[in-house]
Amino acid sequence: MKSFDDLFVELEDKARTRPEGSGTVRQLDAGVHAIGKKIVEEAAEVWMAAEYQSDAETAEEISQLIYHLQVLMLAKGLTPADVYRHL
Numbered sequence: 001m002k003s004f005d006d007l008f009v010e011l012e013d014k015a016r017t018r019p020e021g022s023g024t025v026r027q028l029d030a031g032v033h034a035i036g037k038k039i040v041e042e043a044a045e046v047w048m049a050a051e052y053q054s055d056a057e058t059a060e061e062i063s064q065l066i067y068h069l070q071v072l073m074l075a076k077g078l079t080p081a082d083v084y085r086h087l
């Protein structure tokens with residue numbers, strides 16, 4: 001099972017090697033404004049799933065929100081350590 005840190009390492013590698021077909025590379029190229037909009041969209045989907053859908057669907061939406069937050073972290077040059085120090 002993939003953890004937050006495992007996914008971040010994978011996404012860092014995608015950003016560095018820029019493989020063909022990577023959605024992460026596409027998002028990074030779209031920029032902070034586009035990534036931010038995606039985060040707002042995913043956050044709304046988490047909220048709606050929590051109110052009206054199953055726990056499994058809510059967990060899936062949360063995973064997508066985490067993914068897009070990590071893409072934003074990469075776009076801004078932030079690392080998990082930068083976030084963890086505030087927890």
Ligand SMILES: N=c1c2ncn([C@@H]3O[C@H](COP(=O)(O)OP(=O)(O)OP(=O)(O)O)[C@@H](O)[C@H]3O)c2ncn1[C@@H]1O[C@H](COP(=O)(O)O)[C@@H](O)[C@H]1O
Nearest residue numbers: 010011014021022023024025041042045063064065067068
């Ligand atoms: N965990 C994720 C992940 N979660 C969410 N997403 C993206 O977020 C989208 C989910 O959004 P929605 O459900 O709202 O679907 P959608 O509106 O149709 O999506 P889009 O049209 O905006 O693409 C998916 O289509 C993916 O593009 C993810 N994309 C990639 N990953 C993982 O990231 C890694 C790198 O992926 P690539 O860069 O694509 O190789 C791999 O391990 C992937 O499993």
